[in-house]
Amino acid sequence: MVNYNNKAYRVARYAIMLAIIFVATLLDRVITLGLPIAGATVELLVTFALCFLFNSWIDGFLASAFMGLSSFILAFPFAKVASQNPLISIVPRLFVTLLTFSLYRLLLLATAKMKNRILGQTIAIVPSTILGLVANTILYMGALTLFTDAYASLVVALQAVAILNVLPEYLVAIFGVAPLVLGVRRGLKLGADGNNWKISDVACKNEAVAEQPAVNGEISTNDNGDK
Numbered sequence: 551m552v553n554y555n556n557k558a559y560r561v562a563r564y565a566i567m568l569a570i571i572f573v574a575t576l577l578d579r580v581i582t583l584g585l586p587i588a589g590a591t592v593e594l595l596v597t598f599a600l601c602f603l604f605n606s607w608i609d610g611f612l613a614s615a616f617m618g619l620s621s622f623i624l625a626f627p628f629a630k631v632a633s634q635n636p637l638i639s640i641v642p643r644l645f646v647t648l649l650t651f652s653l654y655r656l657l658l659l660a661t662a663k664m665k666n667r668i669l670g671q672t673i674a675i676v677p678s679t680i681l682g683l684v685a686n687t688i689l690y691m692g693a694l695t696l697f698t699d700a701y702a703s704l705v706v707a708l709q710a711v712a713i714l715n716v717l718p719e720y721l722v723a724i725f726g727v728a729p730l731v732l733g734v735r736r737g738l739k740l741g742a743d744g745n746n747w748k749i750s751d752v753a754c755k756n757e758a759v760a761e762q763p764a765v766n767g768e769i770s771t772n773d774n775g776d777k
Contacts, residue, residue: 567600567609568616575620579628591719593617594686598679598723599730601647602654605744610651611644614686618643632698642689650682658743667742668732675728683720687711 574596582589594617601613618640625633633639654674661670691707694700701707708716732742740746 564612567612568619571597571600571613571616572620572623575617575624579624579630583628589715589719590686591722593620594683594719594723595726595730597647598650598682598727599734601650601682602675602678602727602731603734603744604740604747607651610647610654614643614645614647614650615640617646632694632700635697638690638693638697642693643686645689646682646686649685650678653681654678671732671742672728675731676724679723679727680720683723687716 571593574592575590578589578591578593581591597613597617601610603609618636621633621643622636622639625631625639657674657677658670661673664670664673687708688704691701691711692704695702695704695707701710731744735741735744
């Protein structure tokens with residue numbers, strides 16, 4: 551049985567999260583190469599999916615933190631000068647999935663009595679994704695307006711990206727995140743709620759506790775035999 555709380559497993563899991571988000575961000579940069587603002591269609595889809603996947607606050611926070619870090623790193627080879635400032639590329643993103651995951655958990659409480667857990671998860675994921683998308687747009691464009699001279703105001707900035715960036719990003723994430731999360735959970739046998747890994751972790755701890763007396767008993771027997 552896999553111990554999901556094992557330190558090595560967690561480090562590997564978070565490293566894989568970072569790698570997936572980095573590749574998704576890289577793909578978006580290549581697709582929108584030459585445009586004034588980098589698109590984030592694949593990046594947002596993957597980031598929000600990873601935010602919900604394990605139903606964990608830590609994973610939720612790290613998802614957007616990794617998105618910001620990836621954006622910051624790739625700003626240099628792709629000459630995205632504004633995103634080279636961590637106050638623009640990283641800091642606003644730290645709040646995105648915190649807001650997203652908070653609403654997700656509240657909606658899970660509201661749908662807790664629903665017998666159809668797939669439907670309950672979908673009801674929780676879709677509005678939370680919309681909140682995350684709006685938060686990401688406002689916070690990022692707000693930081694861009696505040697720390698650069700690219701736009702005269704936040705309203706002007708939002709108008710500039712409304713069609714080319716926001717529309718495809720929102721459509722893909724709104725319709726794609728829930729099926730992606732539920733599909734991956736099914737493939738990884740995490741359960742509809744993504745909580746099976748927590749149950750497995752408790753089982754591993756119980757096994758460890760159960761084995762301890764047996765080990766102590768063997769040591770005690772050996773000691774008596776030696777005497």
